[in-house]
Structure formats: structure tokens, C-alpha cells
Amino acid sequence: xxxxxxxxxxxxxxxxxxxxxxxxxxxxxxxxxxxxxxxxxxxxxxxxxxxxxxxxxxxxxxxxxxxxxxxxxxxxxxxxxxxxxxxxxxxxxxxxxxxxxxxxxxxxxxxxxxxxxxxxxxxxxxxxxxxxxxxxxxxxxxxxxxxxxxxxxxxxxxxxxxxxxxxxxxxxxxxxxxxxxxxxxxxxxxxxxxxxxxxxxxxxxxxxxxxxxxxxxxxxxxxxxxxxxxxxxxxxxxxxxxxxxxxxxxxxxxxxxxxxxxxxxxxxxxxxxxxxxxxxxxxxxxxxxxxxxxxxxxxxxxxxxxxxxxxxxxxxxxxxxxxxxxxxxxxxxxxxxxxxxxxxxxxxxxxxxxxxxxxxxxxxxxxxxxxxxxxxxxxxxxxxxxxxxxxxxxxxxxxxxxxxxxxxxxxxxxxxxxxxxxxxxxxxxxxxxxxxxxxxxxxxxxxxxxxxxxxxxxx
Numbered sequence: 001x002x003x004x005x006x007x008x009x010x011x012x013x014x015x016x017x018x019x020x021x022x023x024x025x026x027x028x029x030x031x032x033x034x035x036x037x038x039x040x041x042x043x044x045x046x047x048x049x050x051x052x053x054x055x056x057x058x059x060x061x062x063x064x065x066x067x068x069x070x071x072x073x074x075x076x077x078x079x080x081x082x083x084x085x086x087x088x089x090x091x092x093x094x095x096x097x098x099x100x101x102x103x104x105x106x107x108x109x110x111x112x113x114x115x116x117x118x119x120x121x122x123x124x125x126x127x128x129x130x131x132x133x134x135x136x137x138x139x140x141x142x143x144x145x146x147x148x149x150x151x152x153x154x155x156x157x158x159x160x161x162x163x164x165x166x167x168x169x170x171x172x173x174x175x176x177x178x179x180x181x182x183x184x185x186x187x188x189x190x191x192x193x194x195x196x197x198x199x200x201x202x203x204x205x206x207x208x209x210x211x212x213x214x215x216x217x218x219x220x221x222x223x224x225x226x227x228x229x230x231x232x233x234x235x236x237x238x239x240x241x242x243x244x245x246x247x248x249x250x251x252x253x254x255x256x257x258x259x260x261x262x263x264x265x266x267x268x269x270x271x272x273x274x275x276x277x278x279x280x281x282x283x284x285x286x287x288x289x290x291x292x293x294x295x296x297x298x299x300x301x302x303x304x305x306x307x308x309x310x311x312x313x314x315x316x317x318x319x320x321x322x323x324x325x326x327x328x329x330x331x332x333x334x335x336x337x338x339x340x341x342x343x344x345x346x347x348x349x350x351x352x353x354x355x356x357x358x359x360x361x362x363x364x365x366x367x368x369x370x371x372x373x374x375x376x377x378x379x380x381x382x383x384x385x386x387x388x389x390x391x392x393x394x395x396x397x398x399x400x401x402x403x404x405x406x407x408x409x410x411x412x413x414x415x416x417x418x419x420x421x422x423x424x425x426x427x428x429x430x431x432x433x434x435x436x437x438x439x440x441x442x443x444x445x446x447x448x449x450x451x452x453x454x455x456x457x458x459x
Contacts (some may be wrong), residue, residue: 020088029087030072031309035171036094037066049199050108054119054160061126064151067089071140072379081130093122105199110173112166120160127155134351169198177342180349203227213343220350220372224365251310254290255280259314263307264300268293271303311408344382351376351386357423358395362443363404370399370410377417384421393418400436412437 038060039383048055108115130152130300135145172195179187196218204223253260253273262274268288272280277289278298286295298333354376360371367386376383396418399411414435418424428437 011435020091024084025245029084030069031092034066034073034088036091036098037062037069040094040097041066049105049167050112051119051160051163052116053163054116057154057158057160058119058123061123061151061155062094062097064147065126068140068144068148071144072138079346082134084155086129086132088089089125089132097122106173106195108168109170109199112170113162116162117415121159123155123158123160127152130155144403147199147335148435161356164409169195173214179443180213180217180345181330181337181342193222196222197408209254213346216376217346217350220354222341224368226368226371248313251313260306260310263303263310265303266300267295271306275298279343329346333430339390347376347383348386351390351392355387355390355392355395358392359398366399366402366408367404368409370407370414374414374417381421384418388418388427391423395430397428397431397436400439418446 020032027216038061043055044060046075130148133148135148138379147219171191176187176192176195192214196202196207201218202228204219206221207219251259253263253274253276254270255272257275260271260273263271264277265271266277268291268445270288270290272289278290281298286298287293288295351373354369357375358366361369373387373396393415395417396411400408402408402411415428419428
């Protein structure tokens with residue numbers, strides 16, 4: 001299948017898995033592999049909307065390998081080096097398969113041919129790893145030995161092909177991107193419904209998980225109901241409960257003792273701030289600072305989940321959170337987009353659509369328009385530039401006087417995001433509506449104080 005667009009690389013199937021330490025015991029590796037294998041086996045057909053057959057074949061191989069690993073639970077290992085080499089290879093492959101759940105559905109669709117090849121590589125990796133195991137010197141049944149031989153043959157000789165349905169729907173996505181890239185007029189949203197149905201996307205919240213320009217356009221134009229609104233309160237309550245159970249000291253880098261802004265994890269599973277651990281390596285150290293363990297691999301895996309938790313903790317407690325390399329990251333954001341020119345044009349079209357309808361709509365639909373703009377301005381500097389150039393600031397300032405508290409909140413958040421774009425601060429100040437911004441800010445502060453008092457009374 002020919003691809004006309006320069007699609008940027010994402011961590012799908014090529015996720016930076018960490019090879020187990022050479023000092024890990026065989027029993028620990030077997031236990032970890034069984035756990036990973038059980039997790040992979042629990043994937044259902046809904047997990048993969050593309051490359052379904054390849055995924056099923058890969059999961060079937062993992063199921064068979066887990067049966068073999070169950071036999072090794074109580075095995076008294078002899079030839080440690082060859083067994084660890086095999087189990088480490090399996091662990092590395094299992095980690096990558098574990099990261100293939102296909103959350104980026106559109107990306108997985110347009111990269112279906114490449115993903116098919118990567119499935120093939122992972123299946124071969126399983127076969128190569130099993131080929132090293134000295135089955136003849138291990139106390140396993142003949143049935144298990146035959147099973148391993150069967151898995152090796154299937155892994156090394158099996159084929160992964162591109163499915164015709166994937167190719168057909170992917171062509172529709174490329175056609176849509178051609179429409180975006182070659183026209184200043186918005187294509188009919190109904191043209192994209194077939195793609196969403198194929199991907200199993202039937203609601204605003206499902207569409208919101210995809211961050212590329214194509215899906216942003218579909219999200220804003222095809223769905224009138226933002227089903228996420230109904231869950232915001234419960235999500236906030238759960239988040240607050242989680243933060244009450246966290247120890248803020250765990251957010252500090254073990255080297256600098258400062259809050260981590262870019263946490264990364266080493267192969268020893270210990271986490272440090274990126275700048276601190278890089279200085280540690282630059283000083284000639286090749287060990288883990290906490291364990292003094294020698295590092296065979298010094299790959300740094302971003303701890304995205306921890307970073308989000310730290311950032312949210314800082315926001316909730318009024319603490320500054322500075323992104324490392326912020327200026328450079330802003331420059332990169334201008335360039336990085338899943339579909340390049342086509343996605344940028346899609347964002348321009350949807351930005352124009354949102355600004356045009358902002359003051360025409362009323363009540364819930366008006367709130368939806370503002371909320372969509374809030375999400376857009378949060379994503380990248382390019383999106384912010386589109387809305388500023390389309391004069392979105394003036395109507396947003398007017399909406400600060402809305403009788404709807406959620407509309408005021410969304411308008412305020414959008415303006416704060418837009419203020420990060422150069423020149424927008426001057427426009428906000430010159431509008432003469434700073435008093436409205438202060439009023440909404442004070443309203444939000446009083447609301448937070450009231451909630452804090454209520455929480456203390458309830459405890």
C-alpha cells in the first residue's frame with residue numbers, strides 16, 4: 001500500500017523496552033514472563049482494530065510460550081547463561097507486544113503495513129529466543145518439548161500480511177488528508193463516518209483519545225455531545241483521593257533532591273530527573289546512583305505517568321512546574337504533527353469553524369465550542385497560533401461574562417493557554433477586559449477555598 005504522507009514515528013511496537021539485567025535470576029525472569037504473558041493473553045479482539053489476524057497469531061504464540069513457562073516454575077536450572085539469554089530475549093519481545101494495544105487507532109491504520117512487518121519481527125524474536133533453550137537438558141515433558149518446537153516453527157516461518165480491509169479504509173483516510181491538504185474548504189464530515197465506524201469510534205470521548213488533525217476535525221464536527229462533561233466531577237474526586245495517598249517526597253530526584261520535571265527510568269527500574277542522570281553519566285559514572293549496579297544499557301525511558309502526576313500535583317498545590325527545554329520544545333511542537341501539512345490545514349479549518357460558531361451558539365453548544373478550543377490550545381503552539389490569527393481572543397473575553405460557570409471556566413482556561421503565544425498578551429491587555437479576568441480568577445479561588453473547607457469538615 002503506497003503512502004503519500006511523511007508520518008512521524010510513534011512508539012508502537014518499537015517502544016523502548018528494557019532488557020533484563022544480566023544478574024537477574026531465572027526464576028524471577030520466568031515469573032515476570034508469565035505475568036506479562038497473562039496480560040497479553042487477556043487482550044481481546046476489541047484491543048486491535050487493525051492487523052487483527054497478525055495480532056491474534058502473535059497472542060496465540062504467547063499463550064503457547066506461557067504453557068511452557070508454567071512448566072519451568074519449579075525447574076532447577078543448570079546452564080544459567082544460555083537459559084537467561086533465551087528468557088531475556090523472550091522478555092524483551094513480550095514487553096514490546098505488551099505495548100501494542102493500539103490506542104492510536106488512526107495511526108495504526110495508516111501504518112498498517114509497517115505494523116504488520118513489526119509483528120513479523122516480534123514473532124521471529126520469540127522463535128530465535130526459544131531456539132537457544134537447551135530443552136534436552138531440562139526436566140520437561142515430551143509434550144512440552146513438542147509444543148516448544150511447534151512454536152519455534154510457527155514463529156520463524158509464519159507470515160504476517162496486510163489485511164485488505166485495513167488497506168481499503170486506510171485509503172479513505174489518505175483521501176481525506178488529500179482533501180485537507182489541497183483545499184481551503186472543509187470536506188463533508190459524513191465522508192469520515194465510515195472510517196470512525198471501522199475503528200470502533202462512536203463517541204466524543206473515544207475520538208478525543210486520538211490527537212492527530214484528522215481526528216480533531218472529526219471530534220469537533222461529528223459529535224454534538226461531549227460525554228466527558230458528565231464524568232468530570234467524578235474524575236476530579238478520584239484524582240483528589242489519589243493525591244491524598246501520595247508522598248510528595250517520592251516526586252524528588254534522588255540525585256538533586258528537587259521535584260522532577262522530566263523523570264526517566266533506568267534498566268534498574270529506578271527513576272531520576274533527566275538532567276541529573278545525564279550529568280551523572282557525563283561525569284564518567286556508568287552505575288545506578290541508588291544501587292551502584294553497573295549499567296549494561298544506559299537507555300533512558302521517559303516515565304510519562306509519573307510526570308503527569310507530578311505536574312497535576314504542582315497545579316493543585318499552586319507550585320510552579322517548568323518543562324525542561326521549554327523553548328526548544330515549543331519550536332519542535334511547531335514542526336511535529338502526525339500528518340504534516342494535511343493535519344495543519346485540518347486544524348486551521350476546525351479553528352475557523354469553532355470561532356465562527358462561538359457567538360452564534362448558545363448554552364451547551366456554546367460551552368462545547370469553548371471546550372473544544374480549550375483542548376486545542378492545550379495541545380500545541382501551532383493550534384494556539386491558528387486561534388490567535390483567527391481573532392478568537394475577543395469573543396473569549398466576552399464569554400467571561402457568561403452566566404454559565406462552566407463556560408466562564410473554559411473561556412478563562414483557553415485564554416490562559418493562548419497567552420503563551422507571542423503577541424496575545426498585548427491583545428488581552430489592550431482589550432480593556434482585564435477586570436473580567438480578575439473576577440473569574442477570584443471566583444475560581446473562592447470556589448477552591450470553599451471546597452477545601454468542606455473537605456476538612458467532612459474529615
